[in-house]
Amino acid sequence: MRNRKSLRLIVTLMLLALLAAGCGNGNNNNGQAQGTAGASPNAEQPAEDVTLTFWHHYSTASAEEKTLKEVLIPKFEAEHPNIRVNAVSFPWDQLHQKLQIGASAGELPDVARLDIIWVPELQANDMLVALDEKFDDFAEVSKELLAGPLSTAVIGAHTYALPLNTNTKVLFWNEKMFKEAGLNQAPATMDEFFAALPKLKDKFPQSWGFGEPALRGWNVLPWLWSNGGDVLSPDNTTAQGYLNGAASVEIATKLQQAFSQGLITGFKPGDTPVTEGHAKDVYGMMAEGPWAFAQFTDQFKEFKPMAASFPAGKGGSVQVLGGEDIGILSKEHPEESWEFVKFMVSEAAEVEMGKVGQIPVNLKAMEHPDIKAISYFAPFLEQLTTSKARPPVSAWPQIDDVLNDAFMQIFLQKADVQKTLDGAAQQIDDLLNA
Amino acid sequence: MYAKKLRRDAYLFFIPGFLFVCWFIVYPLVQNFLYSFYDFRLTRLSDKTFIGLDNYHAIFHEKLLWISLRNLLYYGLLTVPGQMVLGFLAAYALYRSFPGVKFFRAVYFVPVVTSWVVASLVFKFIFTDRGFLNYLLTDKLHWTSAPVSWLSTPFLALTVLALLGIWKGIGWVMVLYLAALQNVPQSLYDAAKVDGAGAWQRLVHITIPSVRQTSSFIQVMLIIGSFNVFTSVMLMTGGGPLHETEVLLSWMYNKAFKHYDLGYAAALAYLFALPIAVLNWLQMRRDKESD
Known part of the structure; x- marks a missing residue:
């Protein structure tokens, strides 16, 4: 009998404990x-x-x-x-x-x-x-x-x-790779940039001329802006005529060709991380922020980073703030x-x-x-x-996704640049008007 | 009187476990089912709207549904037979006693207890563009002139994911087959030998039929397992590029925790619990029939 009473007490206590656990508030901070x-x-x-x-x-x-x-x-x-x-x-x-x-x-x-x-x-x-x-x-x-x-x-x-x-990004160039490829200095213009890519590839067939770690606004905007293009109109109300305008389409086409010739990469799953790859002679150039210097100092002490302004196009040398x-x-x-x-x-x-x-x-x-x-x-x-x-619009995180998908299609699926950017501009306008 | 008290005590033992299951399993399941009929966002938890079957409707109009189903089918077609055949062969080779057999069994079982995260990262290291495999193929063997983009070419990436799945699962299949093979009566083999059956005939006509029930159990469990592939996909490709390696769970995860659409993710969870439930039911029915 006594045993049974103890048993009941234990079971009741267990139930209470369980209920207390279940009713516990969710104030914990992850x-x-x-x-x-x-x-x-x-x-x-x-x-x-x-x-x-x-x-x-x-x-x-x-x-x-x-x-x-x-x-x-x-x-x-x-x-x-x-x-x-x-x-x-x-x-x-x-x-x-x-x-x-x-x-x-x-x-x-x-x-x-x-x-x-x-x-x-x-x-x-x-x-x-x-x-x-x-x-x-x-x-x-x-x-x-x-x-x-x-x-x-x-x-x-x-x-x-x-x-x-x-912060902003500047062009990092690998001095050793440049010298071996017969190049003496960082490209100052877009034309020089696209001319340097095949030279680096010829000398380093297993490497790439330029590494871009992703294809979001942070990554593609400098290319569009420096070529005189844009994503949105100056009043940030539409992407029509800007993201799919002639200047944007022109630079996207050039980058698409460079990718298909194996001259640029870095954003695909399986690519070597860009900053690490730059120090290891995988990417001749990259555009990165000041934190890259900290990473080189910490992890690649032997590597001597070289930085220059982003290559200037028709729109100047415009990087993202x-x-x-x-x-x-x-x-x-x-x-x-x-x-x-x-x-x-x-x-x-x-x-x-x-x-x-x-x-x-x-x-x-x-x-x-x-x-x-x-x-x-x-x-x-x-x-x-x-x-x-970047444009101060509340839908920017979603616009970033649209840009990423559009440029991924352009590079990886060799999608038609004009049609893809037309579609992306429409999607962005829908987001802006939502 | 004694029986009545015993029954009451039995309930006292049963209730804590039952409450635990209700609170942590039944309640979330029911709640999740209800959420699947709501526009319910993680960013607006207190403001959900009943939308009927709209979430289910949206799923069937989503291109990703077919991409993730295609990917699961491909993954399942590679991993289920792959694990079963290799797991069976390992068990067949190791079920008899010989010096060192325990060592080999342990070695084959190691991948099962290896963390998915660690295994995925190791495979990623092997298959990246400048990884170990490309180093072998391009720099050492000179079989390819340029590195193969294993992880950014959709079907290659899925194949790599399936290879990881097979590597991880062989040991588990082997253990089940080892148990089943121990139960095949030796007398059957002896009789077959007397009748002049060779090793191949004994394998095909005695061993494989004798472990049929285990095979059917393994098959169902592996199909369910292939529906649940997630960690390797998230760590090796993230479902990319362009969602081409997306599977159901990665899609559900992205919907819930990147787009904050809990209602849609709940509907996805229920929609894909269905085939798993049907498979389980079929398996249980088959087991019952063969009993």
Whole structure:
């Protein structure tokens, strides 16, 4: 009898435990595993001790995240003893997904590092705090920052983020391969670029003249722009006559021919990763950002990277403007979040991040001797003078998919360039009018 | 009285497991079925609209349906017979006792316990354009003048995926056949030998018919397995280029977690659970009949 009673007690306890487990709330934050502190983003904190959650995509492979966690956050926390920062790292694409889903699930960070192309989309979903409206010292802070990158966060009458760093791509050329192929310098024009490709192939039949890691807007826009083409009209209302215009079709056709002759690749499954391949003499040239220097320094110490401006066509040497903004999503701790944002765009923080390859946007940081001493910034700073931002439309992520599919068809399926771009322009117009 | 108490105690034992199954399996299954009739987005969790059969309708008008079905058929046609034949041969070679047999059995079984992620990355390394195989074919043997694009040519990529599937599955098939072969009565072989049957005749007329039930079980399980191919596709081709190596699960994953269309993904899950359910039912019926 006693045994039976104990048995019933055990079973009842098990049931209770099961129910408790089943009814457990879903407040767990998936990103906690990588965080520097354990608090939930929405956890109730006493007013004098606030924990901010900061989602970012600083590279964990290079020194960027290390600088954030070991230099910047401890410095901020020392200056603001009542604020702790829980920095959570994600890969770039996952951060975008987390932000999109987090809005729906009610699990957003207080502050996030945002690719400049996400800002219009997040603002359209009412996720970002209008900084100029909310904070009195906004003008004072923003005047310390470069106007071009700052404009990436201006939508309508308000500014929804501050620029954190800027970047663009330049042409990297493999000096050893060029010399052996009888070429002395990087191609300055599109004509020189297309002339150099077969020479590199002749000397290195197992290699390619140029590596392009993907076929999204980030990759194809510089080709279109530099040849005088575009994806959208200047007012961003249509792709008709631009993506399928003569200049765009002409450069897409040239690139298609180069691909079919085995002169360019890098975007197919099975291709050698482009930056690694450039250092290993697989790709004679590539267009990449300043982070490539960090990768060469870390992984290919013997390789001597050479950078030059992107080849100029009829439209000039026009690269795509990249970079990150920092925005506030916090409904609970906007004031503390603003303190962190101001710290991250301050001269001291920008100089520290500059040392690990992030081109600063703080005017004083740009003049700092430590930044001036970084020689590989020079070609990027020159290229930035002609770089253009991707169109600030909220449908850009979907337009990116359309571009990728269209150019994949052009290259891999040898699709008719004009017809494919006509179809893509129509799809983009549908997205713009949705 | 005692029997009644016993029955009550039996229920007490049964209920926790039952609740567990209800909460973690039945409830999600039912909920998922209901979601398949909604426009339900991961980005708008609190705002779902009932749309009837629209998700199912959309699936049948999607080009990817036919691409992923074609790919699954091709994958299944290569992997199911491939694993069965090679697994059977391995079992046939290793079911008798001889020095070192345990070592060889273990070696054949290693791929089964190897992680799909690790195996996929190793295969990717072998089959990339500048990978090990192209190095052999182009640089060492000079059989091809330019590297073969294994992973970006759709049918080659699917063949590579199938090779990985076969390599991973031989050990599992071998273990099942090893068990089945142990149960074939030795007297049958002895009688056949007396009647003058050679090794080939004994294999065809005794061994293979004797393990027919195991073969049918393996076949159904492998067909179900081929419907579930996912990790290797995501890691080696990502379904690309241009969705040409997409399979059902990769398509479903992309719909749910890249396009955030949970309703559509739920409909896909149910649509493709059907053939698996039918296969299972056929297998169970066949087992029952042969019992």
